[in-house]
Amino acid sequence: MYVANLSLHDFRSYPELVLTLDPGVTAFVGNNGQGKTNIVEAVAYLGTFSSHRVASDTALVRHGTGGAVIRAKAVRDTRETLVELEIVAGRANRARLNRAPVSRTRDVLGIVRSVVFAPEDLELVKGDPQARRRFLDELLVLLAPRLAGVRSEYDKILRQRGALLKSAGVARRRGATPDLSTLDVWDGHLAAAGAQLVAARIDLVQRLRPHVARSYEEVSAGQGEARLSYRSALLAQDGDGEASLEEEGAMTDVSALAERLVTAMGELRSAEVDRGVSLVGPHRDDLVLTLGGLPAKGYASHGESWSFALALRLASYAVLSDDDDGAGPVLILDDVFAELDVRRRDRLATMVAGAEQVLLTAAVPEDVPAHLDGARFTVAGGEVTRE
Structure with a gap:
């Protein structure tokens, strides 16, 4: 399974962001505080309705707005599924599946699976x-x-x-x-x-x-x-x-x-x-x-x-x-390589290189292991640019 498209509206630091993603490795590179982790956090949130960074959903909604929207197109085999999740500060989330509202928000859980x-x-x-x-x-x-x-x-x-x-x-x-x-x-x-x-x-x-x-x-x-x-x-x-x-x-x-x-x-x-x-x-x-x-x-x-x-x-x-019959989830590596010594960094990179989709963040290009070469986006000042 992989995420082919991701769009964010008033999520964290992004008033609006639309990205086209490919299978394989995609790296988001930029200095701390530029918003690269916000991107992969949104993908991960769709799987469990929880963030690996904060306990409250309030922090996920851009300051001064009433709610945030995460929209992702997931591809499993050749089947495409559009998942939309609206995060409303202080209220229950609302969800849509292939643009149709669902009666229970948890009905969209498990469509986008990830490991962070x-x-x-x-x-x-x-x-x-x-x-x-x-x-x-x-x-x-x-x-x-x-x-x-x-x-x-x-x-x-x-x-x-x-x-x-x-x-x-x-x-x-x-x-x-x-x-x-x-x-x-x-x-x-x-x-x-x-x-x-x-x-x-x-x-x-x-x-x-x-x-x-x-x-x-x-x-x-x-x-x-x-x-x-x-x-x-x-x-x-x-x-x-x-x-x-x-x-x-x-x-x-x-x-x-x-x-x-x-x-x-x-x-x-x-x-x-x-x-x-x-x-x-x-x-x-x-x-x-x-x-x-x-x-x-x-x-x-x-x-x-x-x-x-x-x-x-x-x-x-x-x-x-x-x-899932061997269909692995999206692997998200959020600034983890900077925390590891060279030996563990190389071993981890080798072990995950074969995943269908890997999304990683790094502060500098040198933190992206050679085993994980692929598409690269530069994140700076709220702008996300594909190299």
Whole structure:
């Protein structure tokens, strides 16, 4: 799959931008702050409705305007599909497919698939669990767009249940008996949505695992063994929470998992009321990264951390390609080569050179590896010029 045309209206720094893109490698070269990352960010946003740079959509809308539009023509085999997404600050996005409005915005998810490599990826290894949960969930949305709705529903239920727990905690501290009459209902709703997310994440971890091991070996030239495992708050009371292979298998049964979540919430109810938060569910889980048997976070060197982050993205590309009969997603390399040493730069460039479409950004021409020679655009002062 590749993006043949891209147009932006009031997206980030661009009042208007129209580009024709080709399969193969396309590089956007320009000094920092000129808008090159804004271009590839728009392509990536179409896949998951989220940015690898900011948490809020408000920053994506050009200052002083009411909304932004991203329009892209995706080509899969010989079939062309036009996707349009309108981002309205403070309101739900609106979408069109082949110029016709869709009833649900998430119906356009998965049409433009991409994998983004960026300097922020180091947080996957060195950062908090939230970054790794987001990594799993965004990949899940690309693989199964319906999970975007499950994820949104889970977040909404979690907020509502949290508000109830907080009010109950306040009542308890004042010496009153808290009203928990509706909590059982919220427990069931949270468990139903949460079980779907946990089961899907564990299935994804199992699919990623061999690709991560192989990609890390290639990027690092065989210097260490990279492994993934899933840590669940469901298991934390009996051990460190890290699921064994046998436990992983048991946690892919959605119905049984929902029952386990309801039971765990009941056992933790008093503690949840005291703290005013939900203590079990996918929002408390983590993707555990180990290197040579030791946690990558805290033990891996800077170079090893980069190799692990690259392995996670390369594994994502492999899983998406397997899911789509070998039709790989668009590969986006956002200013990543400037962060890598020469050896990792060359290995990464060699590994991704065969992708159907690679979009990369670089501050200077020298940051574009020779393996990735192709079309080139210069980005300066808001102007994008093809060389």
